[in-house]
Amino acid sequence: MDVEEMLETYFERIGEIPNSDRFIQCIQCGTCGGSCPYGMGTLFTPRRMILAVRAGIVDEVLSSGAQWLCTSCFTCSLRCPSQIPITDAIIPALRELSLLEGNPPEELAAALMNIARYGNSFRESPRKRDKWIKEVDFEVPLISKKKKAEYLFVTECFGAYHRRCKEITKAFAKVMHILGVDFAILGNEERCIGDLVRLCGEFGLFEDLVEKNIRVFEKYEFDKIVTHDAHAYNALLREYPKFGFEKEVVHHTQFLYNELEKLKELFGKLDYTVTYHDSCYVGRRNGIYEEPREVLKAIPGVKFVEMRRIKENALCCGGGGGGVWLDSFIKEHIKERPAESRVKEAASVGAEVLVTACTLDVPMFEDALKVTGLEGQLEVKDISEIVLEAIES
Numbered sequence: 001m002d003v004e005e006m007l008e009t010y011f012e013r014i015g016e017i018p019n020s021d022r023f024i025q026c027i028q029c030g031t032c033g034g035s036c037p038y039g040m041g042t043l044f045t046p047r048r049m050i051l052a053v054r055a056g057i058v059d060e061v062l063s064s065g066a067q068w069l070c071t072s073c074f075t076c077s078l079r080c081p082s083q084i085p086i087t088d089a090i091i092p093a094l095r096e097l098s099l100l101e102g103n104p105p106e107e108l109a110a111a112l113m114n115i116a117r118y119g120n121s122f123r124e125s126p127r128k129r130d131k132w133i134k135e136v137d138f139e140v141p142l143i144s145k146k147k148k149a150e151y152l153f154v155t156e157c158f159g160a161y162h163r164r165c166k167e168i169t170k171a172f173a174k175v176m177h178i179l180g181v182d183f184a185i186l187g188n189e190e191r192c193i194g195d196l197v198r199l200c201g202e203f204g205l206f207e208d209l210v211e212k213n214i215r216v217f218e219k220y221e222f223d224k225i226v227t228h229d230a231h232a233y234n235a236l237l238r239e240y241p242k243f244g245f246e247k248e249v250v251h252h253t254q255f256l257y258n259e260l261e262k263l264k265e266l267f268g269k270l271d272y273t274v275t276y277h278d279s280c281y282v283g284r285r286n287g288i289y290e291e292p293r294e295v296l297k298a299i300p301g302v303k304f305v306e307m308r309r310i311k312e313n314a315l316c317c318g319g320g321g322g323g324v325w326l327d328s329f330i331k332e333h334i335k336e337r338p339a340e341s342r343v344k345e346a347a348s349v350g351a352e353v354l355v356t357a358c359t360l361d362v363p364m365f366e367d368a369l370k371v372t373g374l375e376g377q378l379e380v381k382d383i384s385e386i387v388l389e390a391i392e393s
């Protein structure tokens with residue numbers, strides 16, 4: 001593609017994304033770059049990306065690789081005075097050009113290829129998606145057998161296949177089981193929900209996933225979707241309705257908060273100082289701030305402390321927007337990854353447990369503990385794991 005074709009493709013794509021015409025209202029204030037966790041390490045902040053597109057030098061942005069450094073943390077979009085959809089439009093459309101040019105980072109290309117072929121980024125058989133249900137001591141019903149349930153529990157790829165994230169899936173399923181909730185899973189009929197695919201600019205694959213997933217959802221009778229995956233929650237809440245799928249979607253932090261009175265009766269005592277990490281797509285993107293804090297504060301014996309950067313100002317774990325697949329690329333460009341800075345911040349306020357509410361957070365932060373030497377001093381747990389521990393204590 002020559003630069004003119006690139007610009008034409010770019011404008012065609014952002015033209016399809018709501019509010020992206022605000023692009024022309026960029027006042028070059030620099031708030032986005034100043035807010036970005038990678039602002040100091042990139043040649044092209046969102047401000048400079050917009051300037052480069054205006055100047056017709058989009059090829060220079062693409063060759064710098066700056067489009068792949070964005071973690072889709074949404075800070076710039078939230079703070080931009082012109083309300084430009086940087087995270088949902090400006091950057092994914094640049095990434096699409098990079099994909100069309102055939103030069104995305106290798107590890108990301110492999111993850112996208114695996115999702116297209118296998119329905120998950122792990123290159124695992126779809127038949128193994130519900131293998132985790134054989135590793136628990138209670139029954140996890142399949143909706144294909146049950147036919148009807150109040151909650152359809154969407155585990156998403158990390159929750160179904162990743163060694164550590166599966167433990168979160170099991171913990172949340174066990175909490176629902178103990179509460180006697182009427183839930184079921186799709187098992188091997190579930191495939192990637194696709195939010196990271198969308199944010200990576202693979203719009204064709206995202207649409208394909210949405211259409212296939214909706215066809216499966218429509219086979220069964222359920223009232224709501226519940227998920228512990230922040231990106232699945234975001235896509236089901238904000239993107240799937242654009243394709244005609246409208247069901248109530250509940251994040252597991254909201255679910256736990258709604259069940260808090262029942263949970264309080266079951267809670268024993270824990271003895272931890274904990275802090276809470278606001279995941280970007282639970283907090284900043286979707287405004288869920290108080291529910292997880294209320295749940296944690298309700299556990300007897302838990303001392304709750306806040307970090308310095310919280311709620312809409314929380315630091316990102318670095319896993320969103322494809323960051324979870326771009327570890328080598330990020331390490332090449334950045335001295336200290338956001339997850340490393342975040343675990344240091346959690347330790348500095350005296351926390352023994354860093355509590356998270358997005359499956360991607362746990363592997364990102366556990367890796368950061370190893371790099372920073374904080375292993376043994378700080379633990380990372382999902383909120384459902386702490387809740388289960390309190391019930392079983």
Ligand code: SF4
Nearest residue numbers: 026027029030032080
């Ligand atoms: S914050 Fe918004 S208006 Fe300011 S430079 Fe960035 S994109 Fe432009």
Ligand code: SF4
Nearest residue numbers: 036070071073074076
């Ligand atoms: S979404 Fe976050 S990481 Fe991406 S450009 Fe904006 S501030 Fe930076």
